[in-house]
Structure formats: structure tokens, C-alpha cells
Amino acid sequence: MRRRGLILGAAGLAGAFGFMMGLGAWRGGDPPPPRGGEGARDGERMDLSRMAWELTDDHGTRVAPRDWLGQASMVFFGFTWCPDVCPTTLMDISGWLDDLGPDADRIRVSLITVDPKRDSPQVLGEYLSNFDPRIRGLTGSPEDIAKAAAGFAVKYERVPRDDGDYTMNHTSGVYVFRPSGALSSIIDFHEDRQFAVPKIRRAIE
Amino acid sequence: MKRFAIVLGLAVMLPLAAAAECASVSAGDLTVTGAWSRATIGTARPAVFYVEIRNDGETGDRLTGIDTPVAAMPMLHRTVVKDGVASMPHAEAIDIPAGETVSLAPGGYHGMLMELTAPLAEGETFPVVLRFERAGSVEIDAPVLSIRAQGAECDAAG
Numbered sequence: 001m002r003r004r005g006l007i008l009g010a011a012g013l014a015g016a017f018g019f020m021m022g023l024g025a026w027r028g029g030d031p032p033p034p035r036g037g038e039g040a041r042d043g044e045r046m047d048l049s050r051m052a053w054e055l056t057d058d059h060g061t062r063v064a065p066r067d068w069l070g071q072a073s074m075v076f077f078g079f080t081w082c083p084d085v086c087p088t089t090l091m092d093i094s095g096w097l098d099d100l101g102p103d104a105d106r107i108r109v110s111l112i113t114v115d116p117k118r119d120s121p122q123v124l125g126e127y128l129s130n131f132d133p134r135i136r137g138l139t140g141s142p143e144d145i146a147k148a149a150a151g152f153a154v155k156y157e158r159v160p161r162d163d164g165d166y167t168m169n170h171t172s173g174v175y176v177f178r179p180s181g182a183l184s185s186i187i188d189f190h191e192d193r194q195f196a197v198p199k200i201r202r203a204i205e
Numbered sequence: 206m207k208r209f210a211i212v213l214g215l216a217v218m219l220p221l222a223a224a225a226e227c228a229s230v231s232a233g234d235l236t237v238t239g240a241w242s243r244a245t246i247g248t249a250r251p252a253v254f255y256v257e258i259r260n261d262g263e264t265g266d267r268l269t270g271i272d273t274p275v276a277a278m279p280m281l282h283r284t285v286v287k288d289g290v291a292s293m294p295h296a297e298a299i300d301i302p303a304g305e306t307v308s309l310a311p312g313g314y315h316g317m318l319m320e321l322t323a324p325l326a327e328g329e330t331f332p333v334v335l336r337f338e339r340a341g342s343v344e345i346d347a348p349v350l351s352i353r354a355q356g357a358e359c360d361a362a363g
């Protein structure tokens with residue numbers, strides 16, 4: 001029997017619970033404010049200013065949520081061994097940044113890896129050099145990643161393959177935050193670009 | 206006459222990097238076209254294979270597997286997003302219903318090329334054999350496009 005270990009930090013359990021509660025509510029029509037993660041208290045929106053993770057970017061710079069305040073930011077989780085979803089998301093984001101024109105300078109874009117074992121800062125840098133140079137890659141220890149994922153109420157899971165290798169399942173939405181740190185919206189993986197760009201503009205303005 | 210028109214077209218379009226017509230292979234009622242893949246960094250990461258399959262017949266068929274010399278473990282996958290979480294389970298078979306076109310495309314069905322035998326470099330092509338339940342095996346060459354590519358860079362065959 002194939003064992004799939006659900007990787008969630010201790011703090012992540014509460015976050016995942018909040019996330020699932022949020023999903024339950026989403027199914028009924030208008031999206032309510034997304035909730036969950038340690039960045040949110042009961043009934044409150046997720047907020048960068050209440051998160052406590054710290055990661056290293058592909059330039060080797062330490063990054064904490066407070067560093068993102070004062071400017072809009074866009075975050076998504078993925079990994080560079082991912083052949084379908086991740087290049088597609090990276091290219092979607094490049095397209096959105098192009099559509100934003102000069103306003104793209106007013107938003108910070110980051111990929112947080114869910115596969116820190118393989119995605120070191122150097123590996124992230126090498127991979128991301130093929131995409132839009134405005135996209136930074138963040139990594140850390142498995143504990144650091146679990147803490148960040150809990151902050152965003154993001155789920156990820158290691159899936160072993162028959163040949164001994166593995167792949168990762170992960171939350172695929174792009175989280176958009178206002179300069180204040182408050183969550184503005186989540187852009188789903190299969191969402192049309194015509195809806196994505198106005199969502200990003202709303203966070204910037 | 207047709208060739209003359211094409212040459213003329215090319216001469217006009219060349220500055221715009223004109224796309225050639227996609228290679229296309231037929232077997233029975235099936236037409237396989239628009240194959241492509243993305244360049245890889247080394248061989249450690251899996252590669253992808255995308256393609257379009259049209260069924261002009263009145264009977265459905267099924268794509269049950271793929272083979273290629275560039276990967277020791279090629280497999281059909283489907284990207285699914287459930288409750289916001291993306292995963293890519295193995296697809297036992299992909300239905301090709303009568304009268305329909307089914308695409309293996311980013312964010313959906315894809316050939317997952319694991320255990321690469323060599324890095325895939327942009328500009329190269331490699332052969333892929335698609336195994337169908339009824340139509341049998343169909344071989345098509347897949348051009349390797351940029352790691353940034355999001356679709357085939359050729360014009361759909363008429």
C-alpha cells in the first residue's frame with residue numbers, strides 16, 4: 001500500500017482546518033473573504049502582518065513577511081521539479097505582469113517552494129532565470145516551509161513514485177496581498193486572465 | 206500552384222517568424238498533430254509531452270500509453286485541481302470519443318516523461334509512440350520548444 005504522508009507543521013493543522021472551512025463556504029456562490037492560516041484570527045482575513053515565517057530567496061537574502069509590507073505582493077507555492085502546473089503558473093504570471101505594464105513595478109512576486117530538499121536558493125535561481133526576472137524564489141528548511149505554508153493555509157504533500165522518486169501535490173492558487181498585508185484575492189489555477197489582472201489591480205490600488 | 210502560394214506566403218511572413226504547419230500523422234480515423242515538449246535543465250526533472258488527437262470516425266478510441274526513447278518511464282498523467290490543491294494522477298487511459306478532438310495540453314492531460322535519458326534541448330525533436338486501443342501505435346515527432354512555451358508553435362493542420 002502506498003503511503004502518502006501529509007506534511008503539515010503543527011501550526012499547519014489549525015491553518016489547514018481554517019482553509020477547509022473557508023472552502024466549504026466558497027462553494028455557495030459569492031466568495032467570502034478567504035480565511036485561515038496563522039495570519040488570520042477567527043473571522044479575519046489572512047494578513048501578512050500577522051505571519052511569522054522567515055525564508056531565503058534565490059539571491060540568498062533573508063525574507064520575512066514584514067519585508068513585503070508597503071507594497072502589493074503576489075505569492076504562490078510550487079516546486080521546480082513540477083513539469084506542468086508550475087511552468088504554466090510562471091508563464092501566466094509573466095503574462096499578467098506584461099498586461100499590468102508599468103504598474104507591475106508596484107507588486108512583488110514570489111514562488112515559495114514546497115520541495116526544499118531539492119529546491120535550494122541556487123537551484124531556484126537557475127530555474128527561475130528562464131522566466132520573468134521579477135519572480136523571486138523562496139526556500140528554507142522543511143520546518144521553515146511548513147511554517148510559511150501554515151501562514152498561507154497552503155497544503156502540500158509528498159507523493160512517492162514507483163521508481164523511488166517523488167512528486168508534490170500542492171495548493172496551486174496565487175495569493176494577492178494589499179500593501180497593508182491584507183489578503184486581497186486568490187487567483188485559481190484555471191482562472192481566466194481577464195479576471196486575474198483586475199484582481200491584481202485591485203490589490204495595487 | 207499551391208507550392209508557389211506557400212513560398213510567396215513565407216517570403217512575406219518571414220520577418221514575423223512564420224510558423225510552419227504542424228506535423229500530422231493519421232492512423233485509421235485518428236489524426237495526431239501539434240506535438241510539442243519543453244526544454245529541460247539536465248535530466249533530473251521530468252519533461253512533458255503535449256499533443257492533439259482528432260477522431261473523425263464513428264467509434265471511440267482510447268489512448269492507453271506512450272513510449273519514447275528519451276525517457277525510461279513515460280506515463281500519461283492528468284493535472285487535477287481539487288479544493289485548490291493540484292495533483293497529477295496517472296491516467297490509465299484517455300478517451301478519444303468519436304467526432305471529437307482531445308488535447309494533451311498544459312494544466313490537463315500530459316505525457317509525463319520521467320527518467321530522461323538525455324536533456325531535452327530547444328530546437329531538437331524526439332519521437333513519441335502513442336498506443337491506441339483500436340488504431341494501434343502512432344509515431345509522431347515532438348519538437349522541443351522553450352521552457353517558457355505554452356503551446357505548439359505551428360499552425361494546426363487543415
Ligand SMILES: [Cu+2]
Nearest residue numbers: 084282293317
Ligand atoms: Cu505529470
